[in-house]
Amino acid sequence: MSSSNLVIANWKMNKTWEEATEFVDFFLDKSLDKPTIIAAPSLYLQGLHLRNKNPQISFAAQNLYFEEKGAFTGEISIPMLKSLSIGYVLIGHSERRQIFQESDELIAKKIAACLSHQIIPVFCFGEPLEIREKGQEIDYVLAQIKSGLALTQLNSFKQLVFAYEPIWAIGTGRTASKEQAQEMHLNIFNALTAEYPKLNPEEITILYGGSCNLDNAASLFSQPNINGGLIGGASLIAEQFLGLNQI
Numbered sequence: 001m002s003s004s005n006l007v008i009a010n011w012k013m014n015k016t017w018e019e020a021t022e023f024v025d026f027f028l029d030k031s032l033d034k035p036t037i038i039a040a041p042s043l044y045l046q047g048l049h050l051r052n053k054n055p056q057i058s059f060a061a062q063n064l065y066f067e068e069k070g071a072f073t074g075e076i077s078i079p080m081l082k083s084l085s086i087g088y089v090l091i092g093h094s095e096r097r098q099i100f101q102e103s104d105e106l107i108a109k110k111i112a113a114c115l116s117h118q119i120i121p122v123f124c125f126g127e128p129l130e131i132r133e134k135g136q137e138i139d140y141v142l143a144q145i146k147s148g149l150a151l152t153q154l155n156s157f158k159q160l161v162f163a164y165e166p167i168w169a170i171g172t173g174r175t176a177s178k179e180q181a182q183e184m185h186l187n188i189f190n191a192l193t194a195e196y197p198k199l200n201p202e203e204i205t206i207l208y209g210g211s212c213n214l215d216n217a218a219s220l221f222s223q224p225n226i227n228g229g230l231i232g233g234a235s236l237i238a239e240q241f242l243g244l245n246q247i
């Protein structure tokens with residue numbers, strides 16, 4: 001049985017500063033089996049990064065804007081993140097796509113900007129329920145991936161992390177079955193190796209996200225093409241997130 005290579009906590013718009021520091025302090029003396037990333041509100045990134053002493057933990061922003069600087073009120077840039085030693089960012093999360101109307105074109109610009117500045121995007125995609133009910137989820141997701149990478153020349157699969165998150169499973173308690181998730185991950189893996197035949201397929205990381213928790217993670221992570229998890233609700237409690245790290 002395989003296990004996961006990477007787990008990412010997506011805190012979304014949750015936690016006060018006090019709660020955030022308690023969470024990070026909980027991990028000070030815990031030995032973690034694998035790289036673990038916390039996508040925290042950007043307001044907290046510097047403070048948490050300076051406070052953290054666990055070498056397996058790093059931090060990610062939940063979003064950024066692709067321009068380097070300028071009149072973009074409310075946005076944060078790649079140089080800002082790099083100046084705080086933050087090396088990861090979520091791009092294209094379905095909540096950004098749906099609530100904040102982020103388009104495939106904008107996501108492609110963000111991914112290209114990340115790669116040209118050596119910051120690792122966690123590129124998120126996934127189908128809505130109506131697309132799965134029509135049986136069109138694989139074509140839909142592969143098209144999302146293609147347009148997200150349209151402005152990018154990939155030199156290595158280590159330059160980014162992929163995250164499949166079916167929208168109908170996010171925050172709903174309804175997880176994709178391990179068969180549904182594995183089928184999608186295998187299709188993504190095959191499409192990537194066909195599109196980039198010169199790159200090392202062993203460096204592909206595809207996370208599953210969507211109501212992933214302590215009850216279902218072991219069975220999801222046992223699948224050959226599921227390389228870890230992007231975890232929302234179940235990442236908010238430190239003990240649970242530690243348990244997910246140990247699967």
Ligand code: PGA
Pocket residue numbers: 010165169170171172209210211212230231232233234
């Ligand atoms: P969930 O969120 O685990 O609460 O479903 C996952 C995500 O949105 O990244």
